[in-house]
Amino acid sequence: MPASASTSQLSPAELSYLHSSLSSHPPIRPDARLPTDFRPFSAETNVLPNTMGSAHVGFADGREAVVGVRAEVERTAQVAAGSDAREDDTEMGDTGDSKTERAQGKSSWISLTLTLPGLRDDDPGLFFLEEMLREVLVVPSSTTSTTTAAAAGSLQDGLVINSRWHWRLHIDVVLISPPEGSAAGSYPLPLLSMAIHLALRDTRIPRLKSEGEEDPLADDDWEASVHLYAKPGKSRCFAAGVPPITLLVMVVGGNVVFDPNGTELAVADGVFAVSIARAGSENDLVSILAVRMLETSARDTFKGVPRNEGGNEWDVVPGVWRPKLGGVKRAVLTKVMKAVLGDVGKEIVGSLEAFVVQGG
Amino acid sequence: MAVTILPPLPDTDDYLPSRSKHYNASSDASDSEGGMSLDSEDIDSRPTKRMKIGKHTISRREIVVPGEPITDETQWMRGHGTTTNLSPAATLITATLAGPITPTNKLLSVLPIRARYTPEVGDLVLGRIVSVEKSQWRVDVAAPLLAKLSMSSINLPGGALRRRTANDELQMRRYFQEGDLLVAEVQSVGSMDGAATLHARSLRYGKLRNGTFLAVSGTGGGGGVVRSRRQQFTINTNTGATGGGEVDVILGVNGYVWLSKHIEDSTFGAGSKDNTPSNSKAGGVHLGINNLDEAVSSEAYSSQNNMIEEGTRREIARLTEVIRALAEGAVRVDEDGVTRGYEVAVELGLSTEGATVESSGRELLDQEFRRRVVEGVLGG
Numbered sequence: 071m072p073a074s075a076s077t078s079q080l081s082p083a084e085l086s087y088l089h090s091s092l093s094s095h096p097p098i099r100p101d102a103r104l105p106t107d108f109r110p111f112s113a114e115t116n117v118l119p120n121t122m123g124s125a126h127v128g129f130a131d132g133r134e135a136v137v138g139v140r141a142e143v144e145r146t147a148q149v150a151a152g153s154d155a156r157e158d159d160t161e162m163g164d165t166g167d168s169k170t171e172r173a174q175g176k177s178s179w180i181s182l183t184l185t186l187p188g189l190r191d192d193d194p195g196l197f198f199l200e201e202m203l204r205e206v207l208v209v210p211s212s213t214t215s216t217t218t219a220a221a222a223g224s225l226q227d228g229l230v231i232n233s234r235w236h237w238r239l240h241i242d243v244v245l246i247s248p249p250e251g252s253a254a255g256s257y258p259l260p261l262l263s264m265a266i267h268l269a270l271r272d273t274r275i276p277r278l279k280s281e282g283e284e285d286p287l288a289d290d291d292w293e294a295s296v297h298l299y300a301k302p303g304k305s306r307c308f309a310a311g312v313p314p315i316t317l318l319v320m321v322v323g324g325n326v327v328f329d330p331n332g333t334e335l336a337v338a339d340g341v342f343a344v345s346i347a348r349a350g351s352e353n354d355l356v357s358i359l360a361v362r363m364l365e366t367s368a369r370d371t372f373k374g375v376p377r378n379e380g381g382n383e384w385d386v387v388p389g390v391w392r393p394k395l396g397g398v399k400r401a402v403l404t405k406v407m408k409a410v411l412g413d414v415g416k417e418i419v420g421s422l423e424a425f426v427v428q429g430g
Numbered sequence: 431m432a433v434t435i436l437p438p439l440p441d442t443d444d445y446l447p448s449r450s451k452h453y454n455a456s457s458d459a460s461d462s463e464g465g466m467s468l469d470s471e472d473i474d475s476r477p478t479k480r481m482k483i484g485k486h487t488i489s490r491r492e493i494v495v496p497g498e499p500i501t502d503e504t505q506w507m508r509g510h511g512t513t514t515n516l517s518p519a520a521t522l523i524t525a526t527l528a529g530p531i532t533p534t535n536k537l538l539s540v541l542p543i544r545a546r547y548t549p550e551v552g553d554l555v556l557g558r559i560v561s562v563e564k565s566q567w568r569v570d571v572a573a574p575l576l577a578k579l580s581m582s583s584i585n586l587p588g589g590a591l592r593r594r595t596a597n598d599e600l601q602m603r604r605y606f607q608e609g610d611l612l613v614a615e616v617q618s619v620g621s622m623d624g625a626a627t628l629h630a631r632s633l634r635y636g637k638l639r640n641g642t643f644l645a646v647s648g649t650g651g652g653g654g655v656v657r658s659r660r661q662q663f664t665i666n667t668n669t670g671a672t673g674g675g676e677v678d679v680i681l682g683v684n685g686y687v688w689l690s691k692h693i694e695d696s697t698f699g700a701g702s703k704d705n706t707p708s709n710s711k712a713g714g715v716h717l718g719i720n721n722l723d724e725a726v727s728s729e730a731y732s733s734q735n736n737m738i739e740e741g742t743r744r745e746i747a748r749l750t751e752v753i754r755a756l757a758e759g760a761v762r763v764d765e766d767g768v769t770r771g772y773e774v775a776v777e778l779g780l781s782t783e784g785a786t787v788e789s790s791g792r793e794l795l796d797q798e799f800r801r802r803v804v805e806g807v808l809g810g
Contacts, residue, residue: 079609081558082733083639090735091743098740100642101754102747110434126438130758372607374733389735418433425435 080336082374082391089337089368089391093323100333106414108329111264113425115272123273123298127265131331133247135261137269139298143231143286144179144238175226175236177208182241182266186258199259203266204241206314206345206359225298228308232283237275239298241266257364259343260329263316264422270313271426273298301426314347314359315418317410321402326409338366340398342406346415348423356415358407368394494525494540501538509539547572547684549626553616554661556638556682557628559606565599567606569614572645572684575625579606579614583629585636587730605731611638611688613680634662640735641678641690644750646757654757655681656764663765664692665772667745674745681763687753689746691738748775752803759804767807774806775799 080088091098097105111129118124121138128134182204189196208226229237243266245258274295276288289295300307320330321340335341341364349357374391386392494500500512502522511527514520525531527542549555549571557569557577565581581594584605606612614628614635630636646654655661661681667674676692752771756763778799 079558080643081610081638082607083637083735084611084641084643086733086735087640087642087738087743090738091747094740094743098743098747100747100750102744102751108433110436112436112438114438128438372603372609375604375731377729377732377734387734389737391733421433421435 079371080333082372085337085368085371086374086389086391088333089322090389092325092327092334092337095325097322097325097327099327101331105325105327106409108260108418109331111261113264113268115268115426122275122295123269123271125265125268125272127261127268129261133245133258133261135258135265136244136246137262137265138242139269139273140240140242141229141237141273141275141298142240143235143288146230146234146236148234175224175229177205177226179226179229179236180204180208180239180241182207183243184262185242185244187245187247199262202259202343202360202362203243203262203316206316206347207270209314209347209359225309225313228298231278231286234283235286241269257318257332257335257341259316259318267313267315267422268426271299271301271422275308312348312419312423314345315422316343316345316360317415317418318342319344319406319410321398321406324402324405326406328409328414335367336371337368337394339368339394340402341366342403344406344410346410346419348419356411356419358410361407363398366394493528493530493543495528496526498525499523500525500531505536506533507537509534509537511540511542512538546574549573549577549616549619549624549684551616551619553657553683554613554680555616555626555628555684556611556613556643556680556686556688557684558686559608559610559612561608562602562606565594565602567602569612569628571626571628571682572686573624573626575623577616577626577628579612579628579630583617583627583631585631585633585730606637610733611643612636613638613682613688636730637733638680638688638690639733640693640738641688642746642750644687644689644753646685646687646753646763654685654762655683655687656762657683659764661765665749665769667742667749667772674742675739677742677746677749679749679765679768681765681768687763689749689753691736691742691746693736748772748779751775751800755800755803756807758800761804761807771803771807774803778802 088100091100099105101109103109109129109131111127113125113127115125116123117126117136118138121140123139125137126134127137182200184196184200184203185191186196186199209224225239229239231237243262245262247258274292274297276292277294277296278286279289280287296307298308299312300310318329319342320327320335320338321342322334322338327334330338330341343360343362343364344358345360346356347359349355371391371393373393374389376387376390497516500506500523502517504521506523508514508523509532511525511529512523513526514523516522516524523538525540527540527545529540529542532539532541547555555571555577557571557579559567559579560570560576561568567579568576569579571577581598581602586594586598586605612630612635614630615632616626617629618627619625620627661683662678664676664678667677678688678690678692680688680690682688749768749772752775753763753768756767756771761767
């Protein structure tokens with residue numbers, strides 16, 4: 071297998087062509103998509119028999135992600151000094167502050183494991199991706215919009231059973247991709263994020279027979295289980311709202327391009343991973359949970375060779391590729407945020423919602 | 431709609447992509463054979479026929495995996511993708527590739543579902559430079575091994591008969607650097623390992639500019655490029671919604687495809703525009719062995735793109751998607767297919783959408799649209 075199979079290095083002429091195509095108004099994408107178009111993907115949920123929720127998402131280029139979610143009951147580590155006082159408070163029937171304090175979960179109760187082909191399991195990029203996908207799941211409820219639902223706001227708070235026990239959530243993601251081809255070098259973030267979203271929407275936690283401070287005892291009846299995230303028409307759930315979705319957004323020549331593929335990413339001026347979630351119960355409001363900037367591979371490319379070699383090395387010659395230097399302006403970042411909060415974010419949340427309502 | 435969520439593909443024991451099965455079902459069986467390769471023709475026309483090989487019957491669509499015994503009857507001969515060496519008596523035929531069994535009279539061979547390109551002398555290939563070594567380049571041509579392009583098999587600026595100096599060796603990245611795409615011919619194939627040696631000693635070979643690259647999968651049951659057809663041709667895209675002028679297409683035998691703007695240059699014949707500068711000093715002068723050096727100036731190795739209009743870029747993007755749709759539909763790519771597919775795509779684009787600049791091309795992602803392009807190529 072040649073080493074080139076994994077490297078998707080493009081020639082300076084290709085980079086220059088791509089960059090000017092994507093910079094024109096409106097941008098011309100190599101696969102003739104609109105800038106806000108996402109690649110179509112196929113999805114199904116509830117595919118793995120031994121999980122509490124699972125999803126299978128596939129792109130047309132052959133990449134597929136399978137996600138399984140399992141929950142287990144775990145003993146909560148007691149805080150030596152504080153726990154007594156807290157328990158006393160609850161026993162006294164104080165419904166105020168102490169109650170909400172007791173219901174605070176820890177973000178470490180949710181773990182996410184990725185398996186990507188061709189990457190060692192101690193690869194730093196893998197940890198970065200895992201954490202990027204996990205951290206938005208555990209955003210504290212105060213920062214998400216106020217929810218009027220009776221259930222706990224954020225996911226980890228909903229996992230608390232009582233002061234001694236809690237649920238622990240394991241999310242396992244496997245990416246399957248063809249050994250080579252056009253998919254090489256493409257950042258799998260949108261695919262993984264969609265798959266995790268759909269798996270979490272599908273996840274159900276067994277109903278507990280035990281009550282209050284008793285040791286947890288699960289109900290055998292799977293039909294009685296409770297959805298992790300609220301489903302339309304069902305009142306009981308562990309967490310309000312919907313799981314967040316992380317979008318990959320690219321900026322090139324002042325254009326904002328959604329869901330870039332591997333070749334498009336090679337000429338990006340800036341790449342952002344923007345996590346969005348539905349704000350409140352309506353579909354038409356989207357809030358941004360997290361934004362991360364990713365390194366663009368346009369920096370480490372060779373520069374093109376101009377026709378006339380006599381010129382100054384730093385002259386800008388049209389049609390000759392120059393590696394990207396410097397960062398992204400604030401105004402560009404604003405543009406990205408506006409684009410995400412605009413129609414695109416709503417449409418994505420809306421179409422995922424429609425899928426869950428129909429098929430899930 | 432920004433995002434389209436499709437239902438999962440149905441379970442199928444068919445080795446072909448489901449899309450191709452779909453068009454087989456909907457179109458006339460005899461029609462669907464048209465664009466298929468010769469090897470898979472009989473598989474497709476009789477999908478349900480079972481054949482008797484040895485003790486058990488095998489569906490023609492069933493695939494064997496490497497190491498799977500096929501038959502021990504002596505009436506069968508082993509063909510490509512099979513071996514008899516695994517059994518002591520050398521009678522048991524075992525598969526060495528994964529794919530459907532293809533019998534030709536008494537010869538049993540296995541047609542791989544997907545295989546890398548096997549270089550053969552004289553093939554026109556596209557390659558990407560992987561590394562620069564001492565007086566040679568290593569080129570990825572989608573073969574199992576990297577191909578070799580030595581310093582002495584390219585035209586150096588300053589004349590074909592010029593001696594290669596130590597200075598040239600120091601400046602090898604001026605000619606080709608890592609990642610550069612080039613079109614070349616397979617000069618020889620190694621007798622031991624099958625590694626190809628390329629040469630680019632012709633004005634029609636050399637560095638690629640002004641366009642975009644795509645790879646259709648290698649040889650085998652799926653897509654790929656048809657051998658021994660015209661591989662460099664020009665498509666007039668003025669019929670498209672945006673009027674893109676002429677687009678050059680190079681179909682490498684190895685499944686690499688290059689689409690670029692056609693640069694008008696009266697000096698050279700059709701399909702030879704790719705390594706010649708548009709503003710060549712030799713413009714208009716008849717080119718012979720005596721003034722070859724004038725054409726092969728250092729400009730031949732520049733990576734500066736010409737000015738390309740948006741219309742051309744759009745039509746190149748449309749052509750890219752047409753070729754990709756053909757490859758995904760398990761249709762082998764050749765000149766006729768690309769031309770017809772493009773015509774179908776333009777027609778469909780004009781009829782379905784308002785043919786505005788905004789909408790042109792976006793329908794290409796649609797599965798139904800792709801299916802119709804493939805159908806149009808096979809049926810028309």
